[in-house]
Amino acid sequence: MGDAAGARGPGGAEGDPQRWAQGWRRGVLAAGMLVYPGVAASGVARYTSGTAAALGYAMVAVFCAAYVLAGVSFARRHLARLRVLMVVMAVLFAAEVPVARNFAFYLGAVVVSFAAMVHRRHMVPIVAAGAGAALVVPWAVRPWQLGLGWTEAVMTVFTALAVFGFSEIVTANRALLDARAEVARLASDAERNRIARDLHDLLGHSLTVIAVKSGLARRLAEKDSPRAVEEITAVEVLSRQALADVRAAVSGYREVTLAGELAHARELLRAAGVVADLPTTTEAVAPAQQELFGWILREGVTNVVRHARASRCTVRLSASSVEVVDDGTGAAAPRGNGLSGLTERVATAGGTVEAGPALPRGWRLRVTLGGDRPRGPLTTPEDAAA
Numbered sequence: 001m002g003d004a005a006g007a008r009g010p011g012g013a014e015g016d017p018q019r020w021a022q023g024w025r026r027g028v029l030a031a032g033m034l035v036y037p038g039v040a041a042s043g044v045a046r047y048t049s050g051t052a053a054a055l056g057y058a059m060v061a062v063f064c065a066a067y068v069l070a071g072v073s074f075a076r077r078h079l080a081r082l083r084v085l086m087v088v089m090a091v092l093f094a095a096e097v098p099v100a101r102n103f104a105f106y107l108g109a110v111v112v113s114f115a116a117m118v119h120r121r122h123m124v125p126i127v128a129a130g131a132g133a134a135l136v137v138p139w140a141v142r143p144w145q146l147g148l149g150w151t152e153a154v155m156t157v158f159t160a161l162a163v164f165g166f167s168e169i170v171t172a173n174r175a176l177l178d179a180r181a182e183v184a185r186l187a188s189d190a191e192r193n194r195i196a197r198d199l200h201d202l203l204g205h206s207l208t209v210i211a212v213k214s215g216l217a218r219r220l221a222e223k224d225s226p227r228a229v230e231e232i233t234a235v236e237v238l239s240r241q242a243l244a245d246v247r248a249a250v251s252g253y254r255e256v257t258l259a260g261e262l263a264h265a266r267e268l269l270r271a272a273g274v275v276a277d278l279p280t281t282t283e284a285v286a287p288a289q290q291e292l293f294g295w296i297l298r299e300g301v302t303n304v305v306r307h308a309r310a311s312r313c314t315v316r317l318s319a320s321s322v323e324v325v326d327d328g329t330g331a332a333a334p335r336g337n338g339l340s341g342l343t344e345r346v347a348t349a350g351g352t353v354e355a356g357p358a359l360p361r362g363w364r365l366r367v368t369l370g371g372d373r374p375r376g377p378l379t380t381p382e383d384a385a386a
Contacts, residue, residue: 043103300324
């Protein structure tokens with residue numbers, strides 16, 4: 001049970017394709033081809049003796065060494081060395097034919113398989129030539145008194161196909177490893193972007209409130225107002241909340257609610273001296289959209305306080321849209337992560353973001369989902385109230 005479980009775990013065969021794409025397992029499978037020189041050596045023992053047999057065994061040994069070196073060169077992509085070793089193997093095979101006769105074609109099967117794997121475009125003619133030679137040569141050399149080499153020819157074809165199939169599996173596993181590495185990289189980038197976006201949205205709002213309230217507390221302290229202690233206390237609470245938000249964002253468990261953001265927006269605008277015209281209820285917005293609208297409201301109100309120099313801010317909600325409008329200077333906020341992150345959130349939900357100057361002055365942020373898209377220019381809060 002333990003071995004079976006381990007095989008399915010991260011270090012098992014199913015969990016780690018790299019085990020079959022590289023390493024000693026691939027070497028073990030490739031070493032199986034050394035059986036063929038052993039068969040060729042049995043042909044040397046069968047047909048020769050004495051000095052000729054010793055020479056035949058020596059050539060088989062050198063062939064094995066060349067095969068091992070060729071395998072290493074193939075794995076390391078040393079193509080020039082590989083071609084030289086393949087020529088050496090082909091010459092040794094040809095020299096072995098008079099000694100081992102039809103058994104020498106087991107060496108030929110190794111040469112043909114290697115050549116077909118390296119020269120994939122010419123695989124068919126290479127295999128056909130090798131199988132044809134294994135079939136005809138034993139019959140054509142009359143002193144051998146052998147018939148057509150059907151066994152050797154079939155063995156050559158199937159060996160070449162098996163080696164080619166094995167090389168395709170190795171290539172596919174390498175591609176799988178590359179794909180897994182790319183997926184891991186993209187996932188890491190996506191998570192890094194998520195954290196950056198969330199930290200911007202969370203800290204941007206919280207630090208803006210802290211800055212505004214700190215400034216207000218300073219002005220009140222200069223006037224010896226008792227409200228200064230109240231504002232400093234609020235700054236402390238917000239600082240602790242910002243720390244909790246950062247921890248939650250990194251953990252991926254932060255929660256934003258539309259109702260909560262409306263309450264925060266009202267407090268922030270009040271502290272900044274901006275008249276807040278905000279909805280009193282969030283019932284018009286579906287529960288599934290309330291978190292998204294909360295993020296939108298947070299970004300919009302934070303930018304009003306930071307950049308707009310406005311005296312009034314109006315928020316409008318509907319079932320599929322949210323607008324944040326101010327009567328400020330109408331200047332765009334400096335380009336940063338806020339609007340980009342908001343656009344990503346809205347695009348994921350199938351919506352659109354519009355941000356630009358309002359008429360006759362001010363700035364507006366409008367997000368629409370589905371088909372509920374308001375038409376015509378957007379007026380400022382003063383004109384809306386008139």
